Amino acid sequence: AQTVTQSQPEMSVQEAETVTLSCTYDTSESDYYLFWYKQPPSRQMILVIRQEAYKQQNATENRFSVNFQKAAKSFSLKISDSQLGDAAMYFCAYSGSNTGNQFYFGTGTSLTVIP
Amino acid sequence: NAGVTQTPKFRVLKTGQSMTLLCAQDMNHEYMYWYRQDPGMGLRLIHYSVGEGTTAKGEVPDGYNVSRLKKQNFLLGLESAAPSQTSVYFCASSYWAEAFFGQGTRLTVV
DSSP, X not given: OOEEEOOOSEEEEETTSOEEEXXXXXXXXXXXXXXXXXXXXXXXXXXXXEEETTOOSOOEETTEEEEEETTTTEEEEEEOSOOGXXXXXXXXXXXXXXXXXXXXXXXXXXXXXXX | OOOEXXXXXXXXXXXXXXXXXXXXXXXXXXXXXXXXXXXXXXXEEEEEESSTTOOEEOSSOTTOEEEOSSTTEEEEEESSOOGGGOEEEEEEEEETTXXXXXXXXXXXXX
């Protein structure tokens, strides 16, 4: 089975600063997607950003960008100009074409934004 | 836009009681999932379905059953609840490039 590892249970960042959350994954597939989901205290799971494995260019969504290193199987999330509303649990996730479209999640990183 | 709707949002059960969690999606997705979320363990897949009438076991299926009689609905059943099943349960549906989640059900088994 595919595994997704987030080695940082907790992170903190000063408001307006930049923070990077780490994620590594293990797979033998060549066609897959990687995701970062945000879970605020409301409990709702919100898609932050998505990366297709066959695309070399790193995905970007406003203040959120990823560093996708396919050979190293690394997928980190960079949040620029951090805002108080960014405080949440962040989950890295994987979905592959050969695994029944199952989504595999990491254990999450709790991000605190310090005013 | 309703998206994925779960009911109920909160429930307290006594050990040994049974219940069914309901999930409905209006996006015509083939794939549907039930996850449980526990502190420090992320989201773990309980059961999933790749289409109407199909179900399959995920990572932690013991103690749960599911049914997908209609494409838009995916039901999760607990036949005899145990305290170890205290958790937050999420239903999700997906196409190949994104999963959409319900708001979760907080279940406490006492």
